[in-house]
Amino acid sequence: MAATIKLEIVTPDAKIFSDDVDMVTLTGGEGEMGILPQHMPLMTQLVAGEIIAQKGKETIFICVGDGFVQVTGDRVAVLTDMAINADNIDEAKAEEALRRAEARLSEKISDEEAARLQAALAHASTQLRVKRRRG
Amino acid sequence: MPSTRDIRRRIRSVRNTAQITRAMQMVAAAKMRRAQQAALAGRPYAALMNDVLANAAARTTVFKHPLMEVRPVRKRAVILVSTDRGLCGALNGNLFREAVKSDRNNNTAFIAAGRKAAQFIARTRRSLAAEFTYKDTPQFGEARAISKFAQDLFLKGEVDAVDILFTNYVSTLTQQPKVVPFLPIGKIEAVHAGHGDAPAPQLPAAATDIFNFEPDEITVLGALLPHSLNFRVYQILLEARASEHSARMVAMKNATDNAQQLIKGLTLEYNKLRQSNITKELLEIATAQMAVS
Numbered sequence: 035m036a037a038t039i040k041l042e043i044v045t046p047d048a049k050i051f052s053d054d055v056d057m058v059t060l061t062g063g064e065g066e067m068g069i070l071p072q073h074m075p076l077m078t079q080l081v082a083g084e085i086i087a088q089k090g091k092e093t094i095f096i097c098v099g100d101g102f103v104q105v106t107g108d109r110v111a112v113l114t115d116m117a118i119n120a121d122n123i124d125e126a127k128a129e130e131a132l133r134r135a136e137a138r139l140s141e142k143i144s145d146e147e148a149a150r151l152q153a154a155l156a157h158a159s160t161q162l163r164v165k166r167r168r169g
Numbered sequence: 170m171p172s173t174r175d176i177r178r179r180i181r182s183v184r185n186t187a188q189i190t191r192a193m194q195m196v197a198a199a200k201m202r203r204a205q206q207a208a209l210a211g212r213p214y215a216a217l218m219n220d221v222l223a224n225a226a227a228r229t230t231v232f233k234h235p236l237m238e239v240r241p242v243r244k245r246a247v248i249l250v251s252t253d254r255g256l257c258g259a260l261n262g263n264l265f266r267e268a269v270k271s272d273r274n275n276n277t278a279f280i281a282a283g284r285k286a287a288q289f290i291a292r293t294r295r296s297l298a299a300e301f302t303y304k305d306t307p308q309f310g311e312a313r314a315i316s317k318f319a320q321d322l323f324l325k326g327e328v329d330a331v332d333i334l335f336t337n338y339v340s341t342l343t344q345q346p347k348v349v350p351f352l353p354i355g356k357i358e359a360v361h362a363g364h365g366d367a368p369a370p371q372l373p374a375a376a377t378d379i380f381n382f383e384p385d386e387i388t389v390l391g392a393l394l395p396h397s398l399n400f401r402v403y404q405i406l407l408e409a410r411a412s413e414h415s416a417r418m419v420a421m422k423n424a425t426d427n428a429q430q431l432i433k434g435l436t437l438e439y440n441k442l443r444q445s446n447i448t449k450e451l452l453e454i455a456t457a458q459m460a461v462s
Contacts, residue, residue: 042217044213044214044217045214046210046211046214046309046400046403047210047211048210048213049213049214062383063383063384063388063389064383064384074381075224075380075381076380076381076382076383077221077224077225077380077381077382077383077389078382078383078384078389079383079388079389079392102221102389102392102393102396104221104224104225106224111217111220111221113214113217113218113221115309147310149310149313150308150309150310
């Protein structure tokens with residue numbers, strides 16, 4: 035019986051995280067859940083927030099956007115549109131992005147542009163939320 | 170017999186052409202690197218998406234999505250992904266040959282992505298359902314617009330199948346036109362993004378028959394399916410762009426090399442002509458001197 039579970043976090047730009055961990059905590063469609071090795075196969079939507087991975091004594095925080103999670107016996111596959119290690123969040127940059135997106139949204143823009151900005155807005159605010167909570 | 174002046178003029182003009190093609194080669198090379206990186210970076214996501222989808226679909230039996238409905242094909246649509254600009258070798262030519270081949274029964278409506286595709290369809294008088302453009306660095310929003318349009322056509326029953334025809338990026342030197350089925354989402358095996366090296370979806374050996382969906386199958390798969398389609402179009406746009414820039418770089422490199430060859434030949438001819446002129450003049454001087462003395 036495997037004592038660890040493989041966590042894979044992939045965005046359209048890159049593979050952000052791929053490692054064996056002891057436990058994964060994430061926000062699913064119906065609230066937060068913790069996933070241990072040998073978890074029942076599960077598929078759910080991922081809500082923007084943070085994923086916490088326990089590896090030995092180390093705790094890894096990763097800030098993610100919306101997406102999907104699939105748990106099979108030995109693997110947690112996370113598909114999301116944004117992922118960044120919480121330690122790497124640049125608060126000033128995120129705030130700046132937030133302001134820029136808000137400013138542009140108030141102008142007159144096409145639907146496509148608006149959708150893109152909404153996504154950018156969500157990303158920035160999620161990053162800020164995660165950063166602030168961890169103080 | 171051209172004069173030395175004519176040859177000089179030709180050399181100059183060829184050299185100018187070479188300069189332009191070399192500049193274009195540089196630009197294409199820089200863009201190529203970026204486009205290739207983007208295309209390669211997207212592949213893990215696409216592979217995992219296929220994996221997840223295959224996994225989920227293997228365990229669900231009751232789930233039926235309107236996008237999965239298989240109908241007899243009376244009319245079909247092809248999303249034709251081409252470039253906006255020319256000067257990229259045989260890339261578009263190959264692609265359009267494939268398009269003609271796939272449209273034997275004349276029952277295909279084309280959805281053009283890229284200006285060259287739209288021009289081709291207008292020129293050959295085929296039916297054009299819509300024309301989309303995509304930027305040099307494709308945006309997900311652009312892919313979503315194309316995908317949405319195709320899904321709408323399918324759901325309204327105007328077409329019974331949708332394929333995507335694009336140029337698959339294999340390497341800098343090789344790009345192949347490729348058709349991938351898009352709709353209906355049939356057998357999950359077919360849900361395979363358009364590139365060769367995606368690992369086949371692997372089902373864990375200890376596949377249990379129970380698979381939990383939270384909150385339920387319909388919600389999760391209902392959200393996942395359209396998203397995966399959108400993403401597939403996005404990945405295909407990336408691949409097409411990488412192919413385009415690679416093809417253009419190679420074409421421009423060939424043009425530059427040809428121009429260098431031409432300059433070499435012309436210079437040789439020029440020197441020969443100049444030498445023979447000098448010899449002729451010397452002879453004339455010598456004869457004139459002999460006549461005088």
